[in-house]
Amino acid sequence: MDWASVLVDGILATIGPITAAYAISAIGLNLQFGYAGLLNFGHVAFMLVGAYGTAITVDLGGPLWLGIIVGILAAALLGLLLGLPTLRLRADYLAITTIAAAEVIRLLVRSSWAQPLTNGVFGIQGFADSFFDLNPFPPSQLYGIGSLIVTGRKLWVMLVGWTLVMLLTLLIRRLIKSPWGRVLKAIREDEDATISLGKNVFAYKLQALMIGGSIAGIAGILLAVEQQNVTPDAYLPKITFILYVIVILGGAGTILGPVVGAVVFQFLFFTIDALMVNAQANIGWVGDLLTPAAAGQIKLVLVGVGMMVLMIFRPQGVLGNREEVLIDER
Amino acid sequence: MPTQSAERGHSARPYTRSIVSRRARFAWFWLAAITIVVMTPLASSAAGESIGGTLIQRLDDEKLPVEGVTITVTQDGNEIGVGESGANGKWEVAVPGVGSYQVRLETSTLPEGVELTDPDKEELSDVKVRDGQAKKVIFPLGEGITSTVSTYQRVGALLVAGLKLGAIIALSAVGLSLVFGVTGLVNFAHAEMVTLGAIAAYFFHASSVGPQWPLVVAIVPAVLVGAGFGWIQERSLWRPLRNRHTGLVAMMVVSIGLSFALRNLFLIIFGGEPRAYPDFAGQQPIEVLGISMVPKQLITIAVALVVLAGVGIFLQKSRAGTAMRAVADDADLAESSGINVNRIILITWTLAGGLAALGGTFFGLNEAVQWDMGFKLLLLIFAAVVLGGLGTAYGAMAGGFIVGVAVEMSTLIFPSELKAAVGLGLLIVILLVKPQGLLGSKERIG
Numbered sequence: 001m002d003w004a005s006v007l008v009d010g011i012l013a014t015i016g017p018i019t020a021a022y023a024i025s026a027i028g029l030n031l032q033f034g035y036a037g038l039l040n041f042g043h044v045a046f047m048l049v050g051a052y053g054t055a056i057t058v059d060l061g062g063p064l065w066l067g068i069i070v071g072i073l074a075a076a077l078l079g080l081l082l083g084l085p086t087l088r089l090r091a092d093y094l095a096i097t098t099i100a101a102a103e104v105i106r107l108l109v110r111s112s113w114a115q116p117l118t119n120g121v122f123g124i125q126g127f128a129d130s131f132f133d134l135n136p137f138p139p140s141q142l143y144g145i146g147s148l149i150v151t152g153r154k155l156w157v158m159l160v161g162w163t164l165v166m167l168l169t170l171l172i173r174r175l176i177k178s179p180w181g182r183v184l185k186a187i188r189e190d191e192d193a194t195i196s197l198g199k200n201v202f203a204y205k206l207q208a209l210m211i212g213g214s215i216a217g218i219a220g221i222l223l224a225v226e227q228q229n230v231t232p233d234a235y236l237p238k239i240t241f242i243l244y245v246i247v248i249l250g251g252a253g254t255i256l257g258p259v260v261g262a263v264v265f266q267f268l269f270f271t272i273d274a275l276m277v278n279a280q281a282n283i284g285w286v287g288d289l290l291t292p293a294a295a296g297q298i299k300l301v302l303v304g305v306g307m308m309v310l311m312i313f314r315p316q317g318v319l320g321n322r323e324e325v326l327i328d329e330r
Numbered sequence: 331m332p333t334q335s336a337e338r339g340h341s342a343r344p345y346t347r348s349i350v351s352r353r354a355r356f357a358w359f360w361l362a363a364i365t366i367v368v369m370t371p372l373a374s375s376a377a378g379e380s381i382g383g384t385l386i387q388r389l390d391d392e393k394l395p396v397e398g399v400t401i402t403v404t405q406d407g408n409e410i411g412v413g414e415s416g417a418n419g420k421w422e423v424a425v426p427g428v429g430s431y432q433v434r435l436e437t438s439t440l441p442e443g444v445e446l447t448d449p450d451k452e453e454l455s456d457v458k459v460r461d462g463q464a465k466k467v468i469f470p471l472g473e474g475i476t477s478t479v480s481t482y483q484r485v486g487a488l489l490v491a492g493l494k495l496g497a498i499i500a501l502s503a504v505g506l507s508l509v510f511g512v513t514g515l516v517n518f519a520h521a522e523m524v525t526l527g528a529i530a531a532y533f534f535h536a537s538s539v540g541p542q543w544p545l546v547v548a549i550v551p552a553v554l555v556g557a558g559f560g561w562i563q564e565r566s567l568w569r570p571l572r573n574r575h576t577g578l579v580a581m582m583v584v585s586i587g588l589s590f591a592l593r594n595l596f597l598i599i600f601g602g603e604p605r606a607y608p609d610f611a612g613q614q615p616i617e618v619l620g621i622s623m624v625p626k627q628l629i630t631i632a633v634a635l636v637v638l639a640g641v642g643i644f645l646q647k648s649r650a651g652t653a654m655r656a657v658a659d660d661a662d663l664a665e666s667s668g669i670n671v672n673r674i675i676l677i678t679w680t681l682a683g684g685l686a687a688l689g690g691t692f693f694g695l696n697e698a699v700q701w702d703m704g705f706k707l708l709l710l711i712f713a714a715v716v717l718g719g720l721g722t723a724y725g726a727m728a729g730g731f732i733v734g735v736a737v738e739m740s741t742l743i744f745p746s747e748l749k750a751a752v753g754l755g756l757l758i759v760i761l762l763v764k765p766q767g768l769l770g771s772k773e774r775i776g
Contacts, residue, residue, distance in 0.1 A: 039579065041586060085761040091579055092516040093761060096716065097754075099518070099586075100709040104754040111747045112451065121468075125458055237705075241590045244583065297598045304591025311583045312571065 006278055008147045010271035017154065019266040020161030021223045025239075026246045026258030027168050028215030033244070034252035035176060036208035037188035039095040042082070042102030043216055043243050048235040050075040050217025051224035052109060056117055058127035067127070068221055075217025078105075079210035087205045102237060110232035123231030131225050132156070157226045164222065165259060168215060173255050175211075184208055188253075238300055245303055248310045251319035260318055272299060379459045381433060382422030385415045387444050387471040395419025396444055396471055400436040405429065422464075431457045435469045447472040486621035488738045494627040494696060495710075496734025497634030500727045501689030502707060503714040504641060505560075505682025507726035510715070511658030512671075512678045513568070514578050518585045520686060520711070521704035522592040523556055527687025528694035528703060529600055530555040536608050545609035549691050553684045560683020564676050589705070596701040604698035630692045637688065638727050641681075645723060650677050658721060709750060710737065713757040719767030728768060 013019070025047055032038040053071030058064055082101055086094040109118045118124070132139070137152030144150055150158065175181050186194045187201050195201050224230045242265070250261025276295040310317065381403055385396040395418050403410045403423045410431065413421040425431060434453040437446065446452055447470045459465045506520045533540045534548035567588070571581055615622045645651035653674045656664040665671045686704075693703060714733045718725025733756060740752040760767065 037579075039582065085758050089761065089765050092582065092720070093716070093765070095518075095582060095586075096516065096712045097757060097761065100712060100754050100757060103709065104751045107750050108748070111745070113745055113748060119456065122458065125460065238590070241586070244586075248583075294598055297594045300594040301591045301598070304587045304589070304594065307587030307590065308584045311580050311587065312574075312576065315580060 002278060002282070004147070006271060006274040009274040010267050012148060012150070013270035013273075014263055014267040015148075015158065016150075016266075017157040017161045017222065017226045019262050020158065020165050021219045021226070022243065022246060022266065023165045023259045023262035024161075024168055024222065025216045025219035026243050026250070026262050027165070027172055028212040028219065029243050030212075030247050030250075030252060030254075030258045031172060031175075031215065032208055032212035033247060034254070034257065035181065035188065036184050036205055036212075037091070038087075038205060038209055038212075039091050040082075040098045040209065040212070041095050041240055041244075042098030042100070042105075044235045044237060044239040045098070045102035045105045046075045046078055046213040046216035047220030047223065047239070048102075048105060048109065048232070049078050050214075050220035051230045051235075052118060052124075053217070054221045055124040055127045055224060055230045059119075059124050064128060064130045071221045072214045072217045075220070076210045076214040079213035080206065083206045083209045087202055087209070099237070099240075102235075102240060106232050106235050118232070121232060123229060123234075125229045128225040128228050157222075161222055161226075164218065168218070169255060169259060176255065180204070180207075185253075238303070241307060242303055245307045245310065247317075248307065248315065249317050251317035252315075254317075254319045257317060257319050264318065269299060272302070379427060379461070379463055379465070380422050380424045381431060381457060381459060381465045381467060382413070382420065383467045383469070385419040385421065385469060385471060396441065398439065398441070400439040402434045402436065404432045404434070425459055428459055428461050431459060433457050433467055440471075444471050446470065483621055485739075485742070486619070487623065488741065489735060490621065490623045490627055490631075492735030492738030493731065494630045494734070495738055496731035497631045498689050498693045498696070498730075499707065499710050499714045499734050500638060500730025501634050501692065502686050502704075503711045503718075503726040503730045504638065504723050505685040506711060507715050507718065507721055508654065508658075508678050508723055509682050511721035511723070512654060512661070512675050513572070515568070515581050515585065516720075518582065518708070519563075519589040519592060520682070521708040522589050522596070523559060523683050523686035524690035524693065524704035524707060524711075525593070525596055525701065526559055526704075527552050527556040527690030528699045529596060529690075529701075530687065531691040531694065532600075532605065532607065532699045536605070545607050545695070549688070552691050553687045556687020556690070557680045557684035560679040560681070560686075561676065563683070564679035568679070569672065569675070593702055593705060600699075600701050602701065604700040604703075606698045607695055610695060626695055630696060633688075634692070637685070641685070641723065642727075650674065654678055706750075709757070710734070710753050713753050713760070715767075716757060716765075717760050717767055719769040722767070722769040725767055725769035 025043065028046070029040065029043050032040045032043075050071040053074035054064070054067035057067035057070045062070075078101075082094070082098055086097045108114055110121045112120060114120070132153065135153065135156040137143070137155050139151065139153040139156075141152040142149050143152060143155050176184070183194065183199050183204055186197075186199075187204055191201055220235075223234075246261035246265045247258055248261070249265055250259065251257035273295070276298075280295070385399055387394045387396050395415070397415055397417050397419065399415045399421075401413045401415070401421055401423065403413070403425060405425075410425055411423040413423040415421040432453060432455050435446070437452050440446075451469065454467055457465060457467055502520070502524050505523070506517060509515060509517055509520070531545065531548045531552035534543050534551050535545045536542065567584075568581070571584065576584075610626050613624045613626055615624050617623075643651075645655060653664065653669045654677065656667070656669060657671055657674045661671055664674075690704060693707060697703070710733055711730075714729035715726050716729070717732060718727070718729030733753065736756060737749050737753050740749065744752060
């Protein structure tokens with residue numbers, strides 16, 4: 001076993017742009033789930049809509065900046081469409097609708113019916129050239145310390161990604177400390193009491209869903225730009241579940257929770273991955289028993305189990321305060 | 331039609347019979363087929379770019395490679411290369427480099443009776459090939475529609491297909507609704523109970539390590555496995571959580587985690603390929619009142635009706651059933667009138683597991699067994715449960731049949747790949763118009 005390379009692979013993945021995108025998406029989910037108590041189980045759909053909004057706009061000849069705006073607005077619109085019929089009802093209904101909507105939207109995007117716009121299963125590629133034109137680092141130059149080396153291209157995406165993480169964290173902090181945020185937390189704690197204070201609970205929930213959705217849209221755009229590629233099958237329900245584990249792990253309803261959760265989760269996920277790959281290569285019987293495909297699926301089983309175990313034994317996560325996450329029947 | 335059954339399995343298949351019900355039935359299959367083709371590992375990382383694929387015609391549960399079809403690859407009007415599909419349906423055309431190509435399937439070279447399912451898709455105008463990529467493209471092929479079908483026959487066949495789908499949904503949905511009734515939990519892992527039943531039946535029926543019983547026998551242990559799983563779940567997970575006073579929302583998140591873990595476990599154990607039960611795999615359609623249908627559809631509907639009627643009698647007449655309704659109505663009141671609530675909840679979970687397993691087995695019988703089949707059905711189950719009214723057993727039954735028929739009928743207007751979207755649309759409309767459902771009471775929705 002080559003422990004050093006396991007660690008290096010894990011750290012490289014943890015500081016990479018994917019982690020930044022997951023952290024951003026988790027910030028959005030945290031606003032919905034952690035602060036407003038909304039059970040949005042179709043979070044990946046917001047990322048898909050954001051990414052496709054951008055890719056399609058550029059594909060039709062628009063500039064990238066316009067595409068990004070379109071993507072963010074489209075994600076907010078999706079929040080509106082899903083929220084309007086469900087947010088007046090019990091929490092279960094939002095969960096049911098969103099979990100279904102996420103899969104339906106993915107199937108719609110990949111259907112031949114939508115192919116003229118989305119290019120079906122093949123997706124849309126190469127729409128973010130103007131983003132990489134702004135890259136101040138020579139794209140193929142290597143940067144780093146010791147074994148931790150990234151290319152200039154990746155460094156540029158990382159810089160933008162983690163800057164966004166910081167800005168959005170500050171934005172959420174500002175929002176939550178504002179009267180708007182206090183009402184949101186009040187709704188989570190006791191909806192009836194908030195109604196009796198004359199607050200329009202429905203409007204607050206809808207706003208939280210839409211703002212959280214647009215933040216997820218930004219995450220989707222970042223991922224799509226980084227890969228210069230959108231395909232429908234990159235937006236599987238598993239991403240939503242991973243994001244839930246991230247939010248609960250870090251601490252739902254805390255400012256830094258989603259970021260800490262994303263970093264810890266990605267480190268564990270990729271270290272386990274590197275461990276399994278290493279074990280396959282170096283330990284004979286493991287290699288016989290464990291195919292690479294099975295290794296990937298085992299990680300997903302662990303995600304599901306992790307979600308259960310966290311929710312049962314430590315619903316407040318790493319940073320959270322137990323009193324704040326007594327999410328109950330609402 | 332005995333003459334047709336004699337010809338089955340030979341290359342000279344009769345392609346002339348009506349295919350409407352079949353087309354509706356196998357819409358899910360298309361998704362699966364396309365997914366498989368897309369996920370087929372790329373050909374060995376040969377240097378240089380190419381475009382290729384496998385021409386497969388999907389009939390019933392068989393995949394037939396289509397041989398001798400010409401495919402032309404062009405770029406901006408210049409011909410790049412011509413490929414012909416081999417005996418295994420595979421074709422490949424090398425292309426000079428990265429870029430966008432047009433790929434055209436020469437429909438005149440298709441064998442008789444094989445046609446593109448979407449006639450407009452004979453040319454893919456923008457196939458992008460990346461660096462070093464062996465790009466795979468798909469031309470979905472189906473049976474040619476050579477006989478014209480009257481509207482009556484078409485609607486009739488869709489009605490039968492819809493009732494069959496409805497029967498499967500209703501069987502699966504009743505348990506979800508009963509569990510919600512007695513515990514208040516929306517159990518997302520219910521989908522995996524459906525899958526478990528189908529996989530268990532496959533194990534007892536067709537697995538090389540299983541006993542290989544006939545399917546009608548294998549259903550029994552499959553339902554027992556499902557019921558046992560419901561029992562174990564309640565004893566080892568949900569009851570301890572209730573005793574810890576875990577909130578319902580937290581329990582719902584736990585059920586979603588459980589669903590996700592189980593689904594991927596099934597993928598590891600069962601693999602990603604859809605598999606059909608060998609029994610009844612290629613049943614010949616029969617005609618009733620001029621409508622073409624497959625006997626297993628009728629059996630599915632009949633068995634479901636009998637079982638659901640049995641559930642109804644159980645709820646109305648038996649002590650446990652009455653107690654179940656009492657707990658659903660008001661658990662505290664039921665407890666104080668001497669009902670052992672935990673025991674009733676345990677019975678409900680066991681019943682729900684068994685019914686879901688039965689629904690899953692019939693789902694697998696009519697379509698195919700796959701690791702995520704329950705998850706695919708979950709949306710329709712939810713639509714049925716919400717339409718009928720969350721927590722009402724009879725509502726879930728009625729909702730199941732209504733949703734099944736509505737979804738199948740929608741293919742008259744919408745392409746069948748949008749079936750899932752129709753299901754979601756239905757769900758949203760119900761929530762907007764009558765969120766408590768047909769039989770639900772207003773206070774349940776909060």
